[in-house]
Amino acid sequence: MIKEQGVLHAITHNKSSLYRRYLGQRDPNERRVAEEDEITSLILGPLAFLPASAIGAFWVALLRWNQKEIELPEGAVTQAEMSFWPRKNNIEPDLRVDLSWGHETRLLLVELKWRAPLSGEDQLQKQWNEYLSYEEQLRALHLFIAPDTAEGSKAIGRDDVWHGKLMLRTWFDVLNTLNHLDESDRLLLNRWSAEVMRCLQKLGICPFRGFKGVAVPELVQPKAEAFWRGFDGFARLTKPEVPLLGDSQPAFFSMAGGHCV
Numbered sequence: 001m002i003k004e005q006g007v008l009h010a011i012t013h014n015k016s017s018l019y020r021r022y023l024g025q026r027d028p029n030e031r032r033v034a035e036e037d038e039i040t041s042l043i044l045g046p047l048a049f050l051p052a053s054a055i056g057a058f059w060v061a062l063l064r065w066n067q068k069e070i071e072l073p074e075g076a077v078t079q080a081e082m083s084f085w086p087r088k089n090n091i092e093p094d095l096r097v098d099l100s101w102g103h104e105t106r107l108l109l110v111e112l113k114w115r116a117p118l119s120g121e122d123q124l125q126k127q128w129n130e131y132l133s134y135e136e137q138l139r140a141l142h143l144f145i146a147p148d149t150a151e152g153s154k155a156i157g158r159d160d161v162w163h164g165k166l167m168l169r170t171w172f173d174v175l176n177t178l179n180h181l182d183e184s185d186r187l188l189l190n191r192w193s194a195e196v197m198r199c200l201q202k203l204g205i206c207p208f209r210g211f212k213g214v215a216v217p218e219l220v221q222p223k224a225e226a227f228w229r230g231f232d233g234f235a236r237l238t239k240p241e242v243p244l245l246g247d248s249q250p251a252f253f254s255m256a257g258g259h260c261v
Contacts, residue, residue: 008042012198036114040084040094043199046192048082054189055080056099059108062177063141063167070141070167073101091131107136113146124155128162142166145174175200 047055056077063070079100086096095110109127118124128142142165144152149168156166178193200206 008046008195008199011042011202012195036094036112036116037085039114040112043196044082044095045084046195048084050188050192051186052077052080052100054186054192055082055097057181057186057189058177058193059097059099061181062169062174063108063143065169065173065177067167072106073104075101078102089130091126093127093131105139107132107140108143109140110143110145113144113151115147118151118155121155121158124152124166125159125161128166137165140165143169145169145171147171171200171203171205175205 047058053076059080060072060077063072077099079098081098083096083098085092085094093109094112095108097108097110099106099108109132111124111127120126124142124144128137128140132140142162144155144166146152147170149170152166152168156162160166175197178197181189181193
């Protein structure tokens, strides 16, 4: 936790430019940058060391963001464990979160994406079908977090193995969830969420602050018609003068040689 929290503070207080690697900037000597793993550790690593009630408050709020109907036990979480990159049956999701409300338990399987596609079209299906047992699926939810959740929607369209248990959230949803957390009695959770929001804004994920900063334009009263006063017929048109033509003078076109006159 000390390392991740230290880097998080360094980024948010402009003491480190490490975040630029997550925006596409690269050191020429680096062959590979594990962006998603680093961001997962940077953002969620410190959360794993907070009290169970604080861990549960964040995950429950994220699950219920724009989906208030999700059924979860009431009250504060009494036990929570976050396991990073757990591996089973050669399947490795980014995160497994076990939450308990007394004797009731829920399992949350989390896959995070930053600037990369799924590792195969069936990555999410394999996580659900091959990592989780049937008994675990009964109490599990699958959470997909990405800049754009289109990949998750496509996965559901190809083969919906979740039947309503795959939750799609953007990083903007994560930011909004943190911004709306009402946990005034959880000091550590508030400190963590404040740092994460600053970090996400460094990465270009900024909250919508409304139109308060936009000045209302001054309405100028026009002195006359602004654009068009309407059509009132041809009464104002004057009759044009038509010159008299001789019998032998062509009006427009001479047949001889095809010349205009």
